Amino acid sequence: MLDARARELPGTSGLPLAExxxxxxVLAPGGGPGRLTVAADLAVRVAGYDEYPVVYPRRLTLARADGRRVEREESASGPPALWDFGGGQAAQGAHCLVLGLADGPDPAGLLAVGERAAPAVSAVWGAGWAGRVLLELPATEAQFARLLGADPAGWTGMAAVTVAAPGAPRHTPADRVLINPEAYGRLSDFGRQVVVTHETTHVATRADTRAWTPLWLSEGVADWTAYRDSGRQPRQIAPELARDVAAGRLPTGLPADRDFTAGATGIAQAYEQAWLACELIAHRYGPDRLVAFYRAVGAPDGEGADRDQRLDRLLRAELGIGQAELTRLWLAEVAALNG
Known part of the structure; x- marks a missing residue:
């Protein structure tokens, strides 16, 4: 009975599920007379995108009559599935799949952005990733926050975020990019492309990104990839930082991980500072050296190591300068925004 239900999950008729x-x-407490409550893992794999099933813990109420039909199903823990919000729709291209809701925005426009983003990312990061991106487009900002399992107040201005699919092994290409339809909808066409290319970079670099990778580096390379070849000048890419510099408010060092927390004061400047650091490396030493440095930082030998000492050593090995010299060069670039 449950196998048949899984093949016809409510809300998934428009979505390309491979399994x-x-x-x-496991029988769970509760249910009442004539009913059973069951805890189960719902494993779902999106065709062409998930190497491993995505796992959603569920709680089902079964009626003993009528072949123990399912009277109710809900998320037992963690974020819900997209289709918990209603019927689904999908749009698919060569490099991108958009999963949306029947009562939500048309996914076609987002698909076109994703179709441009994936090849742009591959041009920098090569063929060591799947070369395709899965985007989830809920209908409202509140649904976006629920899919994140987060407080909506902290994510109001965030247009998109990359998350690891629940239940998949670490460092597998089962990432999803969640789109905040309201914040994304307020962006220009250029801004939308930057956001989706930024998040696609996170998908492409997942295997090279570890807990010891500084956020200024991981967020910086994502923005650098997104703005690469855009023709925009530094003051156009980093307007908040440029205004701070003009007002005499200069940073003293590269942004800390805490500066990237959703809702943090100065988060826009943190992203712009990170972009400028990676732009400095790519311009001075070449894009290939930036990519090599990033991958070296994410190597397994970083676990348990002193992060600053290791970062300094890798900077010297890959670029020929230490962290103090990188910071000095970067601060000069920051100051030049006032020129």
Missing amino acids: AGYRNL
């Missing part, structure tokens, strides 16, 4: 099934069924 869906319930596993690890």
Whole structure:
């Protein structure tokens, strides 16, 4: 009975699912007379995008009559699935798949942006990733926050975020980019392309990004990839930082991880500072050296190591300068924004 339900999950008729099934069924407390409550893992794999099934813990209420039909199904823990919000629709191209809701925005426009983003990312990061991106487009900002399992107040201005698919092994190409339809909708066409290319870079670099990778580097390379070849000048790419510099408010060092927290004061400047650091490396030493440095930082030997000492050593090995010299050069670039 549950196998049949998995094949016809409510809300998924418009979505390209390669497989869906319930596993690890356990009787749970509650249910009442004539009913059973079951805890189960719903495993779903999107055709052409997921190497491993995405796992959603579920709670099902079964009626003993009528072949133990499912009377109710809900998320047991963690974020819900997109189709929990209603019927789905999808748009698919050569490099991108957009999963949306029937009562939400038309996914076609977002698909066109994703189709441009994936090849642009591959041009920098090569063929070591799947070369395609899965975007989820809920209908409202509140749904976006629920898919993140986050407080909506902290994500009001965030247009998109990359998340690891629940239940998949670490460092597998099962990432999703969640789109905030309201914040994304307020962006210009150029801004939308930057956002999606930025997030696609996170998908492409997942295997080279670890807990010890500084956020100024991971967010910086994502923005650098997104703005690459855009023709924009530094003051156009970093307007908030340029205004701070003009007002005499200069940073003293590269942004800390905490500066990138959603809702943090000065988060826009943190992203712009990170972009400028990676732009400096790419311009002075070449894009290939930036990519090599990034991958060296994400190598497994970083686990348990002193992050600053290791970063200094890798900078010297890959670029020929230490962290103090990089910071000095970067501060000069920051000051030049006032020129």
